[in-house]
Amino acid sequence: MQPTTDPAASAVLAVVFLPFVAAGLVPLVYRLVGERTAYYAAAIALACFGLVASQYGTHGAVSFPWIRSLGVSLSFYVDGLSLLVGFLASGVGVLILTYSGGYMHGEPSQPKYYASLLAFMGSMLGVAFAADLIALFVFWELTSLSSFMLIGHYQRQESSQYAARKSMLITVAGGLFMLIGFLLLHSVLLDVTSGSNAFSIVYMLENPELVQEELRSAGLFLPVLGLIGVGAAAKSAQVPLHIWLPNAMEAPTPVSAFLHSATMVKAGVYLLGRFRPVLVSHEWELLFAILGLTTMTVAAVLAVGATDIKELLAYSTASHLGLIVAGFGFASELGGETGAFHIINHATFKAALFLVAGIVAHEAGTRKIENLGGLKEDLPITAAITAVAALGMAGVPPFNGFYSKELLFEAAWEAAVHAGGGLAYLYPAVAVFGSVFTFLYSIRFLMLFFGEKPTGLHKVHSPPKAMLAPPLLLGVIAGLVSLGGILGTFGIHFAPFDHFVGEVWASTLPPGSDLHGGFSYYFPDHITPAVTMSAVTLVLGAASYPFYGRLHEGVNRVTDVNVLRANWYYNSAVFGLNGVSDTTAERVQNGLLRTYATWALASVAGLTLAGYAATSVTLPAFELSKVAVTVPILLVLLVAIVGAVAVSIAPSHISGVLTLSILGFMVAVFYVLADAPDLALTQLVVETLLLVIFLLVLDKLPAFYGNTDRAKMARDGVLSAAVGATVFVTVLVSTAATPTDGIASFFVEQAVPVGGGGNIVNVILVDFRAFDTLGEISVVAMAALSVLTLVAMRERGETQ
């Protein structure tokens, strides 16, 4: 490794934030230049590309403080992997935005479109360079968000809404899993790093063994691995979370090419590449090799079943992401190499193919595979691009995809051998099986340009230059990479390219790994297991292509079975949720005060009694009490109870109110006996006034006697008894306590000399605790206001 320089802080900061600032300015720019905003946006992307390029050759971290109190910083890390994703995001961005200038001509809501695309680009660049777990998550979620906006671009269409919501549910929820993983990682590191580096990815990359050890000793290695895996799988459309990706094709085609093939979906595999040096292990291999190979195969099979060219490409994308995940999954150095190289190859051929699909859809007016064919006559350049890209996708030698697939086969074989054979041979077997289907759908896509033109298809116009140049450039790059392999066989290497891929590869390896002298690739010149596997793939693929139609049918027959479709589960869950929601709302909030009061009172009683039980409260001895109830008091209280019982069984409203006031007056008498003359007076007048108001109101109400349901009465009786018991215990335990230094004696001592009044209660009310009284009169005033409002707003009620 050559000595490297530190990255320039200002350049890194600019590359991440320039797109956001530019996005904010889009409405203004759009007002000025209209649809040419596309080229403004492309220029921004180009500037970002230049900034990223300026950091080529640097390595290291720059950091800006952000939330010090949480130890979160806005730090960025530049290495091969981050530069790769940075180049992809900005470079593909330039092409896509240019292409949009042609594609989006006359489309609605363009400012929102370009602002979202730029914001997305900024987020993606942020993901690429972030070196702080939280900062990474911030940008991660922002990519999901901009994806939501862009998928829902045609917002009036229900299919767009469905797709946008689906992608949001899956990717944002997946992100939350990842966040939990990050936070667990953080809480483990908090002890080791004394806090300062607990969110730092750089620290983890520098101390991978320590991190793994700490995680394992906390028993959190597997949870963290799994949680981060869920986040990556959701974003990179791994089975069974892949289902949002085909629907995401509701977005305008440039968006599909940019977000849903070249960049955003790479965030997941980027994450794996980023954490690979830290977490790679036996469990890692098991998890991600299986996940990746499964996705690769399942998605390739589904692509064969596709009827729409964008759908085909979407499944293909998921499949290739699976390939990359599987590559990163294999613990050997080869695994990292596979992933690193295939990210590049996939980005070139898949972005090119999406743009081709856009051209086809735009110019031919349909995306149905069965309605397309023989396009090469009208679109010769496009056909040439497709040939290079599709053959690369198929893994046909000597096109670029072939070389990275060779690496996968090698890694799979090696892993199988390393694991001692047996079931592990499923790795190479499944890899070959999946590749056969990859070959099939790739060729099918290519065949759109060959053969007979279907009758329904009219003359297809050539696309505008702005739409043709970007895929052409991508095709040329793919071609150059392919050429590099052939030349490599003769010992001629594109040194800077190889060096760069080597840097990316190195980023995915733990420190001290063997790079076998750096990255280089060439056309195989002798038979190896991998070459054999490639040959088998090609032969099987070519042999079964004639039966493509039947395979297509077969796949669709299988996916018609609900329980085999991940989508079916998603739809059932989401629509089922509405039903559950209705039930919840109706059952829980049933509108009956009785239900509400029952729950609330039962909870009060239960909670309180549980509290007493938990502390094993003992009821006081029979004779011990600070409360002495005299006989007159007892009599008064008994009359009060009689009154209360009479209220409860009162046959009419009037009799109830009258007995209620018996209770009230008994309480007043009780206050007299309890030496509380002020209370007695107050209670007396209040009771009188309440009686008047009661009578006035009752005068207007109908006589209503709720018919009595015995079962309900019994239930209410039980609850009432429980509440009564709670109060009973409360009274008993609180009469037993005998605190000293109670604050009451102070008032008795101070009332006359300092308070200046003999009526201690009144002195408390207007002096010691006048603040309470202030609140009290506020309530009284509001009670009056409330009555006014209730009556005055009556007629106005309808206006709102």
Next chain:
Amino acid sequence: MSQQFVVAPLLVALVTAIATLLTRRFGRAQVTLSLLGSLGYLGAVALLVSKVDPLGASNVFSYQLSGWQAPFGITIVADSLSAFMLAFSAVIATAALVFSASYVDSFGQRVSYHPLFHFMMVGVTGSFLTGDIFNLFVWFEVMLMSSYVLVVFYSGPEHTQAALQYVVLNLVGSAVMLLAIGGLYSTTGTLNMADLARRVADPAAFGDFAIAPVLGLSALLFAVFALKAGLAPFQFWVPSAYRAAPAPVSAMLAGVVKKVGIYAIVRVYFTVFGAAAISELSLPGLSVPDDGSALLAFYGPVMFVMAAASIVVGGLGAVSRDDIDGLLAYSSIGQVGFIVLPLAIAATAPTEEIRVLGVAAALVYALNHGFAKGLLFLASGAVYDAVGTERFPDLGGLTESAPWLSAGFFVGALALIGIPPLSGFFGKMLVFDAAGSASAAGVAGSNAALGIALVGAILTIAYFSRAWNRGFWGEPPLLVRNADAKVSLVAVVVALALAIALLGVGFDVVMQAANAGAEAALDRQGYIDAVLGAAEGGSGGGHA
């Protein structure tokens, strides 16, 4: 001894309430006074915050009303916890009031809207500041009484019915609260919260009163606070009341008034009862720590169950609601669960760090929910004002006819979902972090907490994305196409959206404040010293 700033927010609100009450005949003047009062309130709170939390320090100020020394007179206490709650409440209240001035019809404003609104703020402020348990009851009542009337404000069928349920449940709650206060007074001999904290921590020094009943009595009180916070199974009043109240009032109820219940839980259980000298505690299936937090160990599972139930009921209930207000109301139930969940973790936390983290997480979440839900209710009001309905079946395509309003709603929804870098993300992150830290420390139930939080978060995505699709995307019906959103209303919504974004980007300040608040909530001795120590030093004794 001029620490009048402690009582200033309350006085400003009170004077404004009375001034708007007396100027009902003069519509313009009343509204002007009301808005000025609200600005004054904001200023008073800012002053208080600047004194309590100057850069790099946090102070506790106590103020003796009527000049009587603690624990005899009523104390009000301003510490970082109160300051935190007051600060965000003041902002939301101001926004809601400015919104009201052009939302509520002028007749309604004249009848009683402004005095009631300010009395509600008096109640809220009093509750946040008071250091006396009975005084807390009084301010609760002031707050409740005004909220009763504001819920029933439009006085139609649904309003009266919603208010009836709200009133009856809370009247029972008030009686239960009195019962609890009576019991606590009888048991401990005091009403002052600092004195209470001192006594329950060391009953031997105060006549060796029986400490055991304190747990049960505090449980009575807890139910009342849970009722105010709308925590399951006390959430029943929430949906209909939030639907019935005028939009800015719903914004206040969800954004501020609910938080009073949360504040009371934090203050009373962590500050006052946290160190109750309960030694013998038997909890079936749970271990009880012997570090003097046995009482909290009881509330850990209690809060967890309530929070989990709230998250599930609120989240599930919100998904298929047919109107924005209904969705927001159910969402509030779920979100309160998210606020209490970290409190449950804090109650059972094995270390002081996790305890602080848990309380701070609850505070941050409370702040975020206040802003986001306040914004959303105001946005719902603005939609209603512009379109004449807030029912999804009659809506659609709002982004086309009301782009700014829609953007505001979007930001609020994203904040509740927890999309960074909005303030809501940090709330959610801290909840996860608290549960994750507890999980790493091996606390029982913390994995369940993580799971519940995750389920709740996914439900939040589910209901907001559905609402967005139904209300804001799609084919706009005629009503929506003709919609004309009032600039004054949309401006408030957008301003709150900006605030949410700013709070997220500049989260460091919020986090420091929340940490200070959490530490203040757990610094029992500091609280006791500030109230009782200060009183001995000076204020009340030499009276008259």
Next chain:
Amino acid sequence: MSTVIARTVTRTVVPIILVTAIALLLQGHNLPGGGFIGGVLTVTAFALIYVIYGLDYLEEELLHQIRAPLLDSIRHGIVENYQVAFGVGLAVAVVAGLVPLVFGENFLYQSHWYIKPLPIYGKLHVASALAFDLGVYFVVVGALLTILAVVGTE
């Protein structure tokens, strides 16, 4: 309802009640009573007039003033006066609490003085708390009369 006897009794009783109410208000600091009780009792007197004579009589004959009601749904303008009463009452209570701030004391601080010598009375004990209590009195009178009037009118 309004028989001659009732009217006669009312004429006699109402002044007595009012005097008692005011006595209760003033002596509240030392003997049972105070703003609240005084207020409620005052309301009782008004309620009596209202029950026996009706609200119109109270409005037109006794107070000689007819105010146009602010709210068209509230029939009697006198309710306006009640509302002013409780608003003013609150203001009085708060101002009584605020005055000590001028003297550097805390909100709601109360003091009391002996004013002497006074003819006949000797010395008079005046507590500032009376001002606060007066506020309470007005709030209670205003608020309760409002409630009664509104409910009664319905």
Next chain:
Amino acid sequence: MTQFVLAGVLGVLFALGTFLVLRRDIVRVVWGVTIISQSANVYLVTMGGLSGGVPILSHGGHGGGHAVSDPLVQALVLTAIVIGFGTTAFALVLTYRVYQEHGTIDLLELGEKA
């Protein structure tokens, strides 16, 4: 033993109040609430001790001359009574308004309408 009687009385009052709160008739629900809050007041007063004297002192200024009942709880209860009065009055008028708006005071019917 007297405290058991007291506890029993208060328990029964609360139970009866609870029972009424669960009824279908709004008026009865309001009665229930009234009973519950009055019982809470009675409880508070008894917690102040029942065997003191009237907490009114002669104006000579001797403080601890005779034992008095806890004046604090009396002040608290006075506040509580007044607040309770305000809220009950509101609840009653609300009941009336509910009847006006819905034409019924049957909570079951009300709930089914919603």
